[in-house]
Amino acid sequence: MADPSSYRPKPGQIPDSPGVYKFRDEHGRVIYVGKAKSLRQRLANYFQDLAGLHPRTRTMVTTAASVEWTVVTTEVEALQLEYTWIKEFDPRFNVKYRDDKSYPYLAVTLNEEFPRVQVMRGAKKKGVRYFGPYGHAWAIRETVDLLLRVFPVRTCSAGVFKRSAQIGRPCLLGYIGKCAAPCVGRISADEHHELAEEFCDFMAGRTGAYIRRLERGMQEAAEEMEYERAARLRDDIGALKRAMEKSAVVLADATDADLIAVAEDELEAAVQIFHVRGGRVRGQRGWVTDKVEAVTTGDLVEHALQQLYGEERGDAVPKEVLVPALPEPVDPVAQWLTGRRGSQVSLRIPQRGDKKDLMATVARNAQQALGLHKTKRASDLTTRSRALEEIAEALGLDSVPLRIECFDISHLQGDDVVASMVVFEDGLARKSEYRRFQIKTFQGQDDVRSMHEVIGRRFKQKAGEWTEEPADDVRVDDNGATASTVAAGPDDPEPDPMAGRPTDEDGRPKRFAYPPQLVVVDGGAPQVAAARRALDELGIDDVAVCGLAKRLEEVWLPEDDDPVVLPRSSEGLYLLQRVRDEAHRFALAYQRSKRTKRLKSSPLDTVAGLGDTRRQALLKHFGSLKKLRAATIDEICEVPGVGRKTAETVAAALAGAAPSAPAVNTATGEIIEDDGAPPAALSAERGQDR
Incomplete structure (x- = not known):
């Protein structure tokens, strides 16, 4: 301390x-x-x-x-x-707000040439318009199904859209009138984008003017005796009104507002938000947080506003934000909200009328959410603390291991050897710290050597050394998505002597700079000995090592002839099993992905100097490897960008490649028919590998 x-x-x-x-x-x-x-x-x-x-x-x-x-x-x-x-x-x-569940949103991808309406979860993306959140995904699909009659916006995936464009026929929704079928040119890109904008306007609450416009059109069609068009507009109006009925009217003056309520005790706080657009509740969400600092209700409101509007588009900020307590001081927060919206935002506490009554309803939801969360988590906190204490006692540690890293090796009969590293902090998985490695020094069925290499590569930064990390070193965010990281190399800046750890240009410690208190390896005494030897070679003696063998769930310590046997009912053993199983899952997923990429290959991949662009141009020009193989050198030279020397190299490579199972187009994922081999052949081959 x-x-x-x-x-x-x-x-x-x-x-x-x-x-x-x-x-x-x-x-x-x-x-x-x-x-x-x-x-x-x-x-x-x-x-x-x-x-x-x-x-x-x-x-x-x-x-x-x-x-x-x-x-x-x-x-x-x-x-x-x-x-x-x-x-x-x-x-x-x-203060960190955690969503009490993963909320689905209705999203319109306005950043695409042909916007798509779909259900989305997780982190929000730029250029995508979001509505919600909704309590259930089926509620979104029911609403979209009603609105597609009036706004036939594209809802199909990229693969279906591309396939329909290739064959020149729309999907089922295009035939039944619930899609404008831009894939086959029934509507231009600009017209389809305008249709998507109208869909967004309606979802944003601007419904009255649009319905009145449809009613005028229906009356004009009836006066002109165009009864079929009038009947269609009548049905469209009915569909829109049924979609509007799915959200209750809570404020009579068509108000756009967000209502935020907080329920708290000395340790935790729950926040509930109601999104009201056009006087109707369009979405609801909730957060729960540990009060790790001394905060007031106004402070909690300020943090909630930051999280709610920090990364949102400006039009997501409503004209009114109603809160139970004002931040102190309130003027900077109000100015910040006004800057985000681009116009005046009223941040206030409701005093009377319908808005105060609705705030009371939001507060009751917050209180119920806090009670439910405490019921679920009470045992979890106690269990995790007991598990960490049992591990520290069983392994003879001076303190409980607040950060645990677990390593596992995965391969298929010596091929595609990879490793994984998962991190648990305070007994909970921290997916943003996950890493995965490709074994570089050798390939084969030697888990001991692989474990020695991985532990050495992970801890070299802690020892004050720099090594080039693998190109496929990947981190995983809290939603399970992966993003490539920048590997540390010999040209990186020198460590900051004040921090005592390697830092980047901004003074932040680099990844892998935080040592764990405990390293767990998936295996028995040999794997543990290899991990301990790697740490000893780096001069690291303040990190404990243990292994968990799968067969009898025994805990092995370095230089001990006998394992530590924890009771089957031990919470410490259960936590170690969870850590080990997570590392095994992560390593297996990476190994399978590498094997899949290896299987998705064609003879063209081995042609020296032939990049993806010209490879795809050849396949597009001839349609299949079979036709390309039968082509002459002059015919291959007709492909734009392919010279005679390259054509001769391609022809020689294809002549020497024995036709077998069909290849797979690595860009599109589609099977390239070759020599009549059915797609099932490749599926059967993959099944045998698994």
Whole structure:
């Protein structure tokens, strides 16, 4: 436990101006981000007598090892910078709202040439218009099915759209009038985009004018005795009204507003939001958070506003935001919301009438959500704490292993050897820290050598060395999606001596810079010995190692002849099993993906100097490998971009390739017919490999 006086800034060093500050721990990791109207006054509160601090604040300042700050011009800039840093560093002591479930949204991909209406979950993407969230996906599909009669926007996937364009026939929805069929040219891209915009306007609550326009059209058609068109418009009006009836009217004046309510106790808080558009409840969502810092209701509201509108489009911010308590001070938050929307936003507490009654309903939902969450999680907190304590006691650790990393090796009879690393912090999976490796030094069925290589590569940064990480080193975000990371190389900047860990240009510790308290390997004594030997070679002696053997679920320690046997009912054993099984799942998924890519190959892949562009041009020109193989060199030269020398190389490569199972187009995933081999042949071959 650090003494805050050891890193307290000197008197007069902190400026008396608005700004944002960061507390870092001994590893250089940002553990708390805050903003202040006066940095000097705010930071002085952290360096008072520890007995006068809130327990959670006291824990934060004793965990920290340094503090730094950035001066800004206004409090609005401080609010925006605080949100940006919280999203970037994910500090452990800041309020973090967790959705109590994964909410589906109705999304319109306006960023595409032909926008598509679909159900989406997870992180929001730029250029996509979202409506919701909804309680159930089926509610979205029912609404869309009613609206497609009036707004026949494309709903098919990219594969179906491309296939219909190739064969010149629309899908079923195009035949029954629930799609404008832009795939076959029934409507132009601009007309289809305009149709999608009208769909968005209707979903945003601008319904009255559109229905009145349809009613006028119906009357004009009837007067002109075009009864079929009048009947169609009548049915369209009925479909729109049925879609509107699915959301209840709560405010009579067609108000656009978001209502936020908070239910809290000393440890946790639940936030509920009702999205009201056009006087109707268009969506509802909820968050739950641990109160890891001393916060008021106004502070919780401010954090909720940051999370709710921080990454939204400006038009997602309504004219009114109704809250149970105002942030202090309120003016910067109101200015920030106004800047996000581009026009005035009213941030206030409802005092009377329908809005106050609706706020009471939102508050009841928040209270119920908090009660349900505490019922579910009460046992989880106790169980996780007991599991970590049992592991520490069984392995003889000085403290409970708050960060556990588990490694597993996967291969198929010595081919495509890969490894995985999963991370559990406080007994919970931290998917953003997951990594996967491709074994480079050798290929074969030697899990011991593979484990030694992976442990060495992972911990070389901790030992102060730099090595080139594998190109397929991948991290996984909290939604399970993967994103490539930048591998650390010999040209990276020197470590920051103050942080004691490798840092990047912004002063943030690089990935792999945070050591675990416990390393778990999937295997028995040989794998454990290999992992321990890799750490010893790097001079690392402050990381514990153990292995979990699958057969008898025995826990092996380095240099011990006998395993540690935990009771079957042990919570510690159950946690180790979860960690090991997650590592096995992650490694197996990566190994299968590499094997699938290897199977999806064709003789053209081996032609030197033939890139993807010309390879696809050849396949498109001839239609199949069979026809390409039968073509002459002169015929191959007719393909744009293919010279005679390349044509001769292609012809020679195809002449030497024995036709077998059909190849797969790596760009489209479609089977390329060759020598009449049916697609089933490839499926059967893959089934045998599995």
